[in-house]
Amino acid sequence: MESGDRQEVFARERQQHIALSVEEHGRVRVTDLAERFAVSEVTIRKDLRVLETEGRVVRAHGGALAPSRSRAERAFEVRERLQRAEKERIGAAAAALVADGESIALDASTTALAMARHLKTRGGWVHLTVITNGLRIASELAGHRGITVALPGGFVRWEAMSVVGPLGGGLLEKVNIQKAFMGAAGFTLETGLSDATEEEAQLKRLIVAASSEVVALVDHTKWGRTAFATFCPTDRLTAVVTDEEAPAGMANALRQRRITVHVASGLEKTPSQSSRRSADSTALDMPS
């Protein structure tokens, strides 16, 4: 950019070339690109980071690869990777709150997916009914002994692999749900649980309305944030499952409102014998 004989090459322009190169060859290396465009490797890495957030390449140590899967799968997997460890723990703790014979609802969040995997692993169900608007969750749980899966009807939102829309009402108005386990994009005391899109929020409101109890599944990054559309006020919540880094002040405020706060710590390792009674080990007491 500074001087010399090179022609002007805008950053954006260079990124396009990199993207094309990845498309063509399937893989590129940082060192090669730096040489080819006569810029530093730092700059190339910045370009790759931009392209990665756009979903056009997948970064790897030393370079980048062409994204293999379809757009929907990619978008979903990116979200799934974020705070994976926390979601895993939250999912395990939430799964422990479910008793055989219940009817529960799960939304289409990645945290609920983690929970579904734990329900699946636990096994031994005689009659568990799961209502979900998440295609991934439905696929995951289908065919497991003792688990019945129901989906509301509607349009498929590929960003979340979820079913939304006014058409979905039919099922949700007819069923009774004991506990709804809901992820969210934001969670504050004042606004409750909120999500990024109105259509997703609409369907979640229906789920909430059909449920006796509502359990929020929110890792610490969701606390204190507000997303576009609220679908569940704080007072409607029965319990909140979160991780250790959630702000203590807000957690205490929730307890004062008689909302149980389950903190899923990374320590508890009871994969097999965690019956539904013993597993909420860290509930109700949070250090500091």
Add this chain to the structure above:
Amino acid sequence: MESGDRQEVFARERQQHIALSVEEHGRVRVTDLAERFAVSEVTIRKDLRVLETEGRVVRAHGGALAPSRSRAERAFEVRERLQRAEKERIGAAAAALVADGESIALDASTTALAMARHLKTRGGWVHLTVITNGLRIASELAGHRGITVALPGGFVRWEAMSVVGPLGGGLLEKVNIQKAFMGAAGFTLETGLSDATEEEAQLKRLIVAASSEVVALVDHTKWGRTAFATFCPTDRLTAVVTDEEAPAGMANALRQRRITVHVASGLEKTPSQSSRRSADSTALDMPS
């Protein structure tokens, strides 16, 4: 691939190859992989550990195995393999019958899944609406430019990864469908299209009722067989897409009833320029 002139391969890339290898062969051995990628066995074991945490392989002494798929996935895959080549061709021919701007319905059959894959590949859609009760199809088509996917509500039948049940009515009573593409377990002139379970047939009847035209997707093994529940009488059919081995007599009888019979031969290869008019190349004339 094997050795010698090995180019720099990113760790992530190598892991992808290992995962593919496991998927394909069902099992891999550490020593083989170490030789193939010209890295130490320690490194391969680290790769396998990563892939295991991602759930893509299951480690074992000496190597790794493909993760045992769920009952639902196994059942589905078995059906998918049967007459795969025929289903592939039928799917391609059927996809050629779809025009941009239409609303179509697909059932949860594996033949419809093959068709969906062709719709996806074809691309260039501006506004195609697909109503399906197949979870696999919905997942496959979601997120593709110009394609809107809708699902009826209901319970998930794991055997077919389909949505069934009386609750699903809501959506299907409100929408208009131009063409319904329906697989079947049996097809005769007298009984029409039939399926093995009543609940699946119930939902298909709703789809048929909501559609202007009905196109049957039936490979030759379905002809002349009758399954438990009929969901569409022969006279309701607009067209039938099948393969070359379908009985000529029955095909002619269909044509006499003014039902178009498309025979998907293995020869035609018109992936790009097959507009909706030209694509029924083998329709209406069946040799021998």
Add this chain to the structure above:
DNA sequence: CAACGAGATTGAAAGCAATCGGAACCTGTG
């Protein structure tokens, strides 16, 4: 028109993290 500041782009440098394989040591399997 010069001066100024906000914003974008770039890369040098320093510190951090991932990758890899060797070696010592542990473990599952026959």
Add this chain to the structure above:
DNA sequence: CACAGGTTCCGATTGCTTTCAATCTCGTTG
């Protein structure tokens, strides 16, 4: 118990992130 196979720890190397400052563009202001 023998031993192939696995784990853990370590250091070397390479690549990555962050910080910070230099440079350039562009719009605004005096």
